[in-house]
Amino acid sequence: MIRLYDFELSGNCYKVRLLLSLLGLEWEPVTVDLMHGEERTAEFLRLNPRAQVPVLSDDDLVIWDSQAILVYLARRYGDASWLPEQAAPLAAVQQWLAVAGNEVLYGLARTRAIVKFRRPGDLDDCRAMGARALDLLENHLDTHDWLALERRTVADVACYPYVALAGEGGFDLQTRPAIRRWMARVCNLPGYVTMPGLYTEPA
């Protein structure tokens, strides 16, 4: 039985919900209300000492960190098309998992958290890093359909949520045509699900 400790408006939780759906897996949500600090209860800290959602449990196994959860689900329930086994393509995926946990998180996700949820942080710094994240992705996607390989992998699932939510932080995706084409490709994957606030193409 897969349980996801989940908060609907968290892009990191959505990332896991998206892969669960793309893999066609059954799961059960356990809502952790970040607006009321439920990630800081003693019970939750035993699951994740970082005091963050998402956390995934699969029977007795508990995994924290959204990128680690993607790696787990892909290797356990997916095939190597989502997470390769060989060194070179695995490292290519790992590079973009790192971007998801670095520029995308500290730039795009933090900016959104400050603007949308009034979380503390240096808005100018976060905006500058978010712009660097979008530049990095736009330049890469200008000549590649997917981030890591010639097909969708967990790297795309890891980076997509906070890019598609970047508008909530004030970033303009209209000036990023390669990112928008890539987001459309993600939306067309079988099993795709959405979340509130995501970018959608203007009619």
Place this chain on the structure above:
Amino acid sequence: MIRLYDFELSGNCYKVRLLLSLLGLEWEPVTVDLMHGEERTAEFLRLNPRAQVPVLSDDDLVIWDSQAILVYLARRYGDASWLPEQAAPLAAVQQWLAVAGNEVLYGLARTRAIVKFRRPGDLDDCRAMGARALDLLENHLDTHDWLALERRTVADVACYPYVALAGEGGFDLQTRPAIRRWMARVCNLPGYVTMPGLYTEPA
């Protein structure tokens, strides 16, 4: 032929030098002088658009991101004891690779960069996150010999450098006995190499 685009005082470069040595690999350094901005030349940006060392090349393959390089080297030249193939242990390693790229980088490495290299940044924020990184590691290592599994993995190699360099940022490792025992275990690994500024046990 393995080439490492390297800067001696970078903990992220040392991380790769350490695994190269633990795996007994031959390699050739290419020094990138961060003190003179050599990571921003057009030539280097073609290797790594993030403008960071380390970058590793192995014949025609180029990999950026220090955690991705560890994953590459372990899968290509190591065995599964360094980077497991099964989902659950692989995810356990991935969790601590995430900590290396998040709390350890934004807390411990950034604090050191501000203090030692006068880089810009919010020292109070970085110090607070660095303390959280050390708390997370100390609590875990109080009941575990190694970070991810019952043996050394790339997770230990990923987290070790900026923990062992934390003193250069003003953090006190004397009050962290479990971390110090773990660092001693790392130092005793066959093939261990050091770098300038690393914590060593008082005589």
